[in-house]
Amino acid sequence: MKRMIEAHGLTKDYGEKRAVDDLSFTVQPGIVTGFLGPNGSGKSTTMRLILGLDAPTSGSVLVNGKRYRQHPSPLHEVGALLEARSVHTGRSAYNHLLALAQTHGIPKRRVLELIDLVGLHEVARKRAGQFSLGMGQRLGIATALLGDPKTLLLDEPVNGLDPEGIHWIRNLLKALAAEGRTVFVSSHLMSEMALTADHLIVIGRGRLIADTSVDEFVRRASGTLVRVRSPQATRLRELVLGPDVTVTSTEPQLLEIGGLTTEQIGEAAAAHGIALHELTPLQASLEEAFMELTRGDVEYKAGEIVVPGEAEKAA
Amino acid sequence: MTSATPQISIPRFDGTGTVTQPRVALSEWTKLHSLRSTRWSLLVATVLAIGLPMLFAAVTSSHWGHMSLRERADRHPLDIALAGVNVAQLAVAVLGVLVITGEYSTGMIRASFTAVPKRLPVLWAKLGIFAVATFLLMLPSVVIAFFGSQAILGRHHILQISFSHPGVTRAVAGGAVYLMLIGVFALAIGAMIRNTAGGIATFAAIFFVIPPLLNILPTSWNNAISPWLPDAAGRSIFSLTHGAHSLAPGPGLALFCGYTALAIAIAAVLLVRRDT
Numbered sequence: 001m002k003r004m005i006e007a008h009g010l011t012k013d014y015g016e017k018r019a020v021d022d023l024s025f026t027v028q029p030g031i032v033t034g035f036l037g038p039n040g041s042g043k044s045t046t047m048r049l050i051l052g053l054d055a056p057t058s059g060s061v062l063v064n065g066k067r068y069r070q071h072p073s074p075l076h077e078v079g080a081l082l083e084a085r086s087v088h089t090g091r092s093a094y095n096h097l098l099a100l101a102q103t104h105g106i107p108k109r110r111v112l113e114l115i116d117l118v119g120l121h122e123v124a125r126k127r128a129g130q131f132s133l134g135m136g137q138r139l140g141i142a143t144a145l146l147g148d149p150k151t152l153l154l155d156e157p158v159n160g161l162d163p164e165g166i167h168w169i170r171n172l173l174k175a176l177a178a179e180g181r182t183v184f185v186s187s188h189l190m191s192e193m194a195l196t197a198d199h200l201i202v203i204g205r206g207r208l209i210a211d212t213s214v215d216e217f218v219r220r221a222s223g224t225l226v227r228v229r230s231p232q233a234t235r236l237r238e239l240v241l242g243p244d245v246t247v248t249s250t251e252p253q254l255l256e257i258g259g260l261t262t263e264q265i266g267e268a269a270a271a272h273g274i275a276l277h278e279l280t281p282l283q284a285s286l287e288e289a290f291m292e293l294t295r296g297d298v299e300y301k302a303g304e305i306v307v308p309g310e311a312e313k314a315a
Numbered sequence: 316m317t318s319a320t321p322q323i324s325i326p327r328f329d330g331t332g333t334v335t336q337p338r339v340a341l342s343e344w345t346k347l348h349s350l351r352s353t354r355w356s357l358l359v360a361t362v363l364a365i366g367l368p369m370l371f372a373a374v375t376s377s378h379w380g381h382m383s384l385r386e387r388a389d390r391h392p393l394d395i396a397l398a399g400v401n402v403a404q405l406a407v408a409v410l411g412v413l414v415i416t417g418e419y420s421t422g423m424i425r426a427s428f429t430a431v432p433k434r435l436p437v438l439w440a441k442l443g444i445f446a447v448a449t450f451l452l453m454l455p456s457v458v459i460a461f462f463g464s465q466a467i468l469g470r471h472h473i474l475q476i477s478f479s480h481p482g483v484t485r486a487v488a489g490g491a492v493y494l495m496l497i498g499v500f501a502l503a504i505g506a507m508i509r510n511t512a513g514g515i516a517t518f519a520a521i522f523f524v525i526p527p528l529l530n531i532l533p534t535s536w537n538n539a540i541s542p543w544l545p546d547a548a549g550r551s552i553f554s555l556t557h558g559a560h561s562l563a564p565g566p567g568l569a570l571f572c573g574y575t576a577l578a579i580a581i582a583a584v585l586l587v588r589r590d591t
Contacts, residue, residue, distance in 0.1 A: 052432045053425055054590040069432040072333040078429075086425040088350070088417060095349035096426075102342040103430045105332030113326045143426060148328035168323075175323040 034197030089129030133160025411501030
């Protein structure tokens with residue numbers, strides 16, 4: 001039994017605008033795969049294409065070996081939490097889940113079981129329109145788990161959750177993956193993905209930017225940059241410069257060297273009797289790595305924020 | 316990332332039930348009766364269908380002594396008995412539109428189409444369940460309205476009409492059939508327009524705005540066109556008599572069913588093709 005999501009050249013146009021552009025990737029079972037991209041990069045559109053809610057302009061996407069629409073019991077194959085709320089505001093959580101369960105002959109007992117799991121027992125008979133964002137997300141999780149699906153598709157599941165809820169979701173995702181399920185989770189927060197995901201699919205403006213493990217992603221994006229402080233910085237600069245080495249300097253005695261390890265720089269300095277006051281490997285944070293990779297792929301960018309004090313200093 | 320496997324146990328479920336039309340119908344029944352707006356709309360439709368004829372009967376009965384012969388001649392007991400149908404149709408039509416547009420405005424449609432990605436079973440189930448619910452509620456309502464108004468008009472022999480009088484049973488049952496078809500037609504319009512205000516406006520335009528506008532046309536044109544409109548065709552189902560410029564009940568019913576089928580067909584094609 002195939003338990004994966006396979007996209008081949010997936011493309012979606014809305015009028016003139018290309019929301020998803022020739023996207024190909026595979027989501028494997030047994031791990032949490034993060035689907036990362038800035039807001040408006042096409043994550044939600046891709047999710048809708050996977051579920052057959054929107055039809056691709058070209059390309060295709062298969063879930064567990066078939067197009068989603070071809071599955072005779074879709075809720076047992078894929079559980080989905082969509083970013084935009086998909087609950088009738090006038091209906092209670094219980095009746096919402098029951099109505100969806102009934103399409104597959106899933107009994108009431110299962111509905112009650114999931115209401116307990118997500119902690120909505122107290123409010124199950126209240127109209128969903130009165131729910132907070134966090135309660136809405138919990139109802140969405142219950143909906144996704146209704147058919148005990150092999151594959152889970154969760155669009156921004158931690159949105160609106162309190163810290164305890166976020167912790168709960170992380171553990172839930174890991175538990176689901178540990179059971180051998182395919183777990184595909186989107187987020188625009190790199191820090192969130194760093195804590196939950198094992199593998200990353202990164203997109204920007206609908207295009208694939210990276211398809212790697214989380215560790216590899218950080219290594220690739222940050223490169224090896226070393227900060228060196230030395231009274232003989234100018235001499236050191238001449239020593240280390242080479243075809244694959246970049247050196248930048250913002251202060252007279254400070255260098256930022258790319259393309260060499262701390263060991264190589266330290267040895268080179270020692271060999272020529274250069275004193276070093278600092279030798280620090282700079283690891284870009286995940287957030288920076290993400291920003292670096294998606295730079296230029298951000299659809300809507302805010303202007304630089306100028307802090308008054310900083311501006312004067314710069315001037 | 317390397318923390319121990321967390322201790323959340325997801326309760327397992329071994330069912331492998333497939334999506335079937337009866338299951339989707341049961342789901343749609345749950346959706347229909349679990350909304351407050353449904354219960355209110357159907358209550359209003361029932362109260363109007365029964366209450367208005369009673370009210371008109373009472374007013375007619377008490378004013379009978381002051382009415383001219385000509386005025387009296389214009390009063391027909393069946394018109395009084397079925398007066399509620401004209402108003403109840405508004406409540407039924409609004410609910411029909413809401414049954415589907417309510418899902419689009421709240422986003423529920425995405426959950427519905429994720430559970431039933433072939434989509435058409437959802438449309439058939441909505442139409443079927445809503446038609447049955449409307450008919451089962453409206454049939455007793457119009458029957459009660461008939462006997463109730465007749466009882467109130469009991470003092471006036473000329474306003475008495477037997478249920479077994481030719482065409483009366485058909486006209487009374489026709490009132491319920493008309494309301495059911497109006498609801499189905501409105502649901503199909505809602506599925507096409509996907510927006511509550513737009514759906515209700517479209518329905519109102521077809522049934523309440525276009526027919527009177529035709530009066531501006533030359534009479535011969537109006538007489539030629541009017542009987543074939545959905546509004547007039549539908550009305551012939553519950554009219555006791557028909558004139559030179561209106562259809563007989565049978566052809567009227569057939570034509571109205573045809574319009575409804577056409578609306579459903581367009582809705583079905585759009586439902587499958589469009590993005591959600």
